Amino acid sequence: xxxxxxxxxxxxxxxxxxxxxxxxxxxxxxxxxxxxxxxxxxxxxxxxxxxxxxxxxxxxxxxxxxxxxxxxxxxxxxxxxxxxxxxxxxxxxxxxxxxxxxxxxxxxxxxxxxxxxxxxxxxxxxxxxxxxxxxxxxxxxxxxxxxxxxxxxxxxxxxxxxxxxxxxxxxxxxxxxxxx
Numbered sequence: 001x002x003x004x005x006x007x008x009x010x011x012x013x014x015x016x017x018x019x020x021x022x023x024x025x026x027x028x029x030x031x032x033x034x035x036x037x038x039x040x041x042x043x044x045x046x047x048x049x050x051x052x053x054x055x056x057x058x059x060x061x062x063x064x065x066x067x068x069x070x071x072x073x074x075x076x077x078x079x080x081x082x083x084x085x086x087x088x089x090x091x092x093x094x095x096x097x098x099x100x101x102x103x104x105x106x107x108x109x110x111x112x113x114x115x116x117x118x119x120x121x122x123x124x125x126x127x128x129x130x131x132x133x134x135x136x137x138x139x140x141x142x143x144x145x146x147x148x149x150x151x152x153x154x155x156x157x158x159x160x161x162x163x164x165x166x167x168x169x170x171x172x173x174x175x176x177x178x179x180x
Contacts, residue, residue: 003067008116013069021047030102036134071113080104111146132159
């Protein structure tokens with residue numbers, strides 16, 4: 001599976017490139033973004049190193065694929081966050097995550113971007129999607145629910161596992177989205 005641009009009604013998910021670090025350092029600069037995940041805002045140099053590794057992809061021989069997108073408002077608007085998926089198990093399993101900058105929260109961008117990503121993954125044959133979310137992170141729990149994931153009883157490093165499993169007999173979730 002190749003990381004392709006994805007478009008939704010208000011957003012464009014563009015494949016991550018190292019040059020995105022300059023813009024994203026501002027998007028990710030608010031310390032409140034790290035309340036549930038830990039860490040602190042990255043510097044520009046840290047983001048360049050992180051994005052270089054993500055663009056390069058997993059080590060040779062790995063069974064994973066890394067897919068990372070910058071969330072932008074349509075028509076080349078500003079970056080508002082990112083979504084990512086690690087795909088494994090022959091393209092059937094994906095672990096997903098999303099972050100929307102504090103200045104852009106409250107507009108439904110995380111739900112719309114995550115839904116677009118899930119729709120694209122399902123369109124590529126992914127049948128199991130997992131996210132790990134801190135139990136107290138109400139906004140991210142709501143996003144997971146909106147994109148069709150269900151909470152499980154499983155906790156991993158203090159985060160609740162959310163899961164969507166599609167069987168071959170299931171219909172593909174309705175997606176008013178298109179891969180560009």
